[in-house]
Amino acid sequence: MMLEHVERNIDGYVFWQTFCRLRFSKAKIASRWQRIISKVRERYMVKPGNVFGHSVEESLVEKVTPMLGTDVPLKYSPGLAFPLGASEAENGINFAIFSRHASCVTLCLSIFGREKGQEICDGMVEIALDPQKNKTGDVWHICVEGLSRSGILYGYRIDGPQEKEQGHGFDNSIVLLDPYAKLVSGRKWFGDVANKMSKFLGTYDFESMPFDWGPDYKLPNIPETDLVIYEMNVRAFTADESSGLDPDVRGSYLGVIEKIPHLLELGINAVELLPVFEFDELEFQRYQNPRDHMINTWGYSTLNFFAPMSRYASAGGGPLVASHEFKQMVKALHNAGIEVILDVVYNHTNEANDRHPYTTSFRGTDNKVYYMLDLDNGAKYLNFSGCGNTLNCNHPVVMELILDSLRHWVNEYHVDGFRFDLASILCRGTDGSPLNSPPLVKVKIVFLDYKIYAQSCSMLWQSEVSQSLILLLSSLSFYLELRDRAIAKDAVLSRCKIIAEPWDCGGLYLVGKFPNWDRMAFQGSLSTMSSRWAEWNGKYRDDIRRFMKGDCGMKGTFATRISGSADLYQVNKRKPQHSINFVIAHDGFTLYDLVSYNFKHNDANGEGGNDGSNDNFSWNCGVEGETEDVDVIGLRSRQMKNFHLALMISQGTPMMLMGDEYGHTRYGNNNSYGHDTSINHFQWKQLEERRGGHFRFFCEMIKFRHKHPILRRDRFLTKSDVAWHEDNWSNHESKFLAFTLHDDQFGGDIYLAFNAHDYYVKAAVPSPPHKKRWHRVVDTNLESPKDFVPEGVPFSDTSYNIASYSAVLLEAKP
Numbered sequence: 001m002m003l004e005h006v007e008r009n010i011d012g013y014v015f016w017q018t019f020c021r022l023r024f025s026k027a028k029i030a031s032r033w034q035r036i037i038s039k040v041r042e043r044y045m046v047k048p049g050n051v052f053g054h055s056v057e058e059s060l061v062e063k064v065t066p067m068l069g070t071d072v073p074l075k076y077s078p079g080l081a082f083p084l085g086a087s088e089a090e091n092g093i094n095f096a097i098f099s100r101h102a103s104c105v106t107l108c109l110s111i112f113g114r115e116k117g118q119e120i121c122d123g124m125v126e127i128a129l130d131p132q133k134n135k136t137g138d139v140w141h142i143c144v145e146g147l148s149r150s151g152i153l154y155g156y157r158i159d160g161p162q163e164k165e166q167g168h169g170f171d172n173s174i175v176l177l178d179p180y181a182k183l184v185s186g187r188k189w190f191g192d193v194a195n196k197m198s199k200f201l202g203t204y205d206f207e208s209m210p211f212d213w214g215p216d217y218k219l220p221n222i223p224e225t226d227l228v229i230y231e232m233n234v235r236a237f238t239a240d241e242s243s244g245l246d247p248d249v250r251g252s253y254l255g256v257i258e259k260i261p262h263l264l265e266l267g268i269n270a271v272e273l274l275p276v277f278e279f280d281e282l283e284f285q286r287y288q289n290p291r292d293h294m295i296n297t298w299g300y301s302t303l304n305f306f307a308p309m310s311r312y313a314s315a316g317g318g319p320l321v322a323s324h325e326f327k328q329m330v331k332a333l334h335n336a337g338i339e340v341i342l343d344v345v346y347n348h349t350n351e352a353n354d355r356h357p358y359t360t361s362f363r364g365t366d367n368k369v370y371y372m373l374d375l376d377n378g379a380k381y382l383n384f385s386g387c388g389n390t391l392n393c394n395h396p397v398v399m400e401l402i403l404d405s406l407r408h409w410v411n412e413y414h415v416d417g418f419r420f421d422l423a424s425i426l427c428r429g430t431d432g433s434p435l436n437s438p439p440l441v442k443v444k445i446v447f448l449d450y451k452i453y454a455q456s457c458s459m460l461w462q463s464e465v466s467q468s469l470i471l472l473l474s475s476l477s478f479y480l481e482l483r484d485r486a487i488a489k490d491a492v493l494s495r496c497k498i499i500a501e502p503w504d505c506g507g508l509y510l511v512g513k514f515p516n517w518d519r520m521a522f523q524g525s526l527s528t529m530s531s532r533w534a535e536w537n538g539k540y541r542d543d544i545r546r547f548m549k550g551d552c553g554m555k556g557t558f559a560t561r562i563s564g565s566a567d568l569y570q571v572n573k574r575k576p577q578h579s580i581n582f583v584i585a586h587d588g589f590t591l592y593d594l595v596s597y598n599f600k601h602n603d604a605n606g607e608g609g610n611d612g613s614n615d616n617f618s619w620n621c622g623v624e625g626e627t628e629d630v631d632v633i634g635l636r637s638r639q640m641k642n643f644h645l646a647l648m649i650s651q652g653t654p655m656m657l658m659g660d661e662y663g664h665t666r667y668g669n670n671n672s673y674g675h676d677t678s679i680n681h682f683q684w685k686q687l688e689e690r691r692g693g694h695f696r697f698f699c700e701m702i703k704f705r706h707k708h709p710i711l712r713r714d715r716f717l718t719k720s721d722v723a724w725h726e727d728n729w730s731n732h733e734s735k736f737l738a739f740t741l742h743d744d745q746f747g748g749d750i751y752l753a754f755n756a757h758d759y760y761v762k763a764a765v766p767s768p769p770h771k772k773r774w775h776r777v778v779d780t781n782l783e784s785p786k787d788f789v790p791e792g793v794p795f796s797d798t799s800y801n802i803a804s805y806s807a808v809l810l811e812a813k814p
Contacts, residue, residue: 078141109124233297281299283350346421383505720744736763
């Protein structure tokens, strides 16, 4: 009873969790304090310490149920409350699921699984859990003996209060997917409309041997300053017939492996994969609606946060094959020196909205816990994601799920980092209001007078243990880390890149302001710790676009952005690499479309052109869409090269989109999430056609960045680092910028000039460093291969006539 009181009280909960998860910054604790901690744990702590309640010993009393379709009895016992999900116990398979408000939980087992790609066979074994024996705290659990160690499908029927206006979503007619299922079984083939109503169930594999990462395997561990990120979609990368791959491999994890040589040739060293957590690509086809012709190919609609997308397995191999092949992909990428960053969607799920609920897991497990609800308005979903619901990220149970998920992908699949979709939602409280110090994102390390605090809690403990606790907490002269309250400080995630998309659909725009620093108080003094969070710099995207298309008044802002956006990130010990610079991302125009369309053309999406952004800062170069006008085609080519040049010489971390290296078009569709066609699929034939021109320029520019450290400093530029050849900053009409980056170590200065005017500009060129001369490396106005000459063309004039809408790069060399 006392334990439950602590868990229910928020202040007591935080303290209890803190105490349960003590992790000291330095291992200098006297052994007597370790003994005290052990003593307290033995007597009072949650085993093994989590937000869901403590575990219980399995009862020796077993129940026996005939196994469906066999004569073999199915034995089961109470089981353990931890870990959540399906786990292997000494005497069987343990199942544990959290549901605070449920009144009845039934475990459903499909003993025979799926056969020949069809749905679950009619019969399922159903075991009702006794709340007196199979429930600890808010966790329902059971251990089943005699089950296969691999391949069993399972789910839950859960019942509870039916008052929807109070936030409940229970429906015991639905077999629910376990939120902690590590593997998910659904339809076998991607986009198989014949099975569009497929059910999704959890499964497990405790039989296979551990994956062999190899004796020489190692993580790339690439410094953030050196990253060049390639945003890509696993399926779309190789799904097209032009990939030349076997049909069974197209659109799979193995397909990515086959195309690693392309990534190496391009020069990128990190892939940012669009969502690879299990999702239902046919969710739009469940009922009649304007989008029921679409297939969700981007994957921003998560079913489960632990399982790799099963239909990215080769040859319809299913969840076990998908898990194995995902690891093969990561291993191959790592062996090629390429890091793997996952685009993760912890802001909403697939379970839709109030009008068209799609109950598969969280809604039916405990809707009131997992989602943000407007309890003053009939408990309707708060929709900060734009997708109908919002995950309740800073609720302790949901925080634990997110952290467990992230750790799982690092420990089990060896991923190198995460990009958090609509990350501003992670900064909202359970009622949706913005938080200054969101527990999930930002850790606080605080020194308190723990003696007073412990004494105030002494009612919870008695005798010598209470006194020992007071003595222990009074003696702590080091920092206590609330480890489980923040992604940035989690021990398992400490090696990972963490990137925020710092906005959401509710207007919480946090570019340059995403919670990134950790404040710690010690004996009355405050100090600031270094930041780990990087951000998608949306202002970089918009400002670069506006300057390049010739908007007035953008020169100074353009200079700020390519210099690392110090106005946004030179605070709290942040560095230029915390700005993820991008011109193009998956949502919005491709690079080709950015210079070919003034307006979005989204009619194929079925929403009357109302979806997608209207603020694209694009310019069609004189003609909307496709054209045979050679002048327009030439201008578009220059502009694409200008954008890529600016991206690769900017301080910060560059990111480019899959397909921009050959000029992929979506024909003006700036929201193509629902098209499993050539609109999204990488066109390998087009790549070959443009290999000697557009693609060559992109490759060479990336290599140039890798070779020149002055383009990727780990500090913001100072006056000694750059010379701005400009005395006309206040001229609103000026659209020309020239500057020199200085290389004090080797004298390899780099001169750059960008001309966004519609006329030539004759620019004065400064003298090169001593005993050096300028060499023209880039002139985007020239045709390939003259537009990029790696060794440089000697240049000795004192001025350079720079064409309209073009850019020049000169390098100082002996």
